Amino acid sequence: PLEALACGLPVVCSNKTSLPEVVGDSILTFPPEDITDMLAKVEDCWNSEQTRDRLRKSGFERAQSFNWENTGRAVFEIFEEVARG
Numbered sequence: 001p002l003e004a005l006a007c008g009l010p011v012v013c014s015n016k017t018s019l020p021e022v023v024g025d026s027i028l029t030f031p032p033e034d035i036t037d038m039l040a041k042v043e044d045c046w047n048s049e050q051t052r053d054r055l056r057k058s059g060f061e062r063a064q065s066f067n068w069e070n071t072g073r074a075v076f077e078i079f080e081e082v083a084r085g
Contacts, residue, residue, distance in 0.1 A: 001027060002066060005059035010052045012041045026062040027055065 001011045001023050013019050015029035028045060030037040044051050 002063055006063035006066075008056050008060050010045050010055035011059060012038070012045050023059070024062050026058040 004011050011027040014032040028041040030041050
């Protein structure tokens, strides 16, 4: 999903595992056991240009926060914290 967001694609996916944590509120989610909700979210994305545009914009912005500079900074902060004990 993150790669799709980086490409400017709207995403609909399950609200389980780590997916919601990674993509935040930049996608439409559904419980994997709720087929009716899944269909409704896919139809909304398919039929609503406004929904697609909103998801594209927020998804692209979310994907930009995952870059090497931010990752390096986060890892460095962890190392500093561990070193301080």
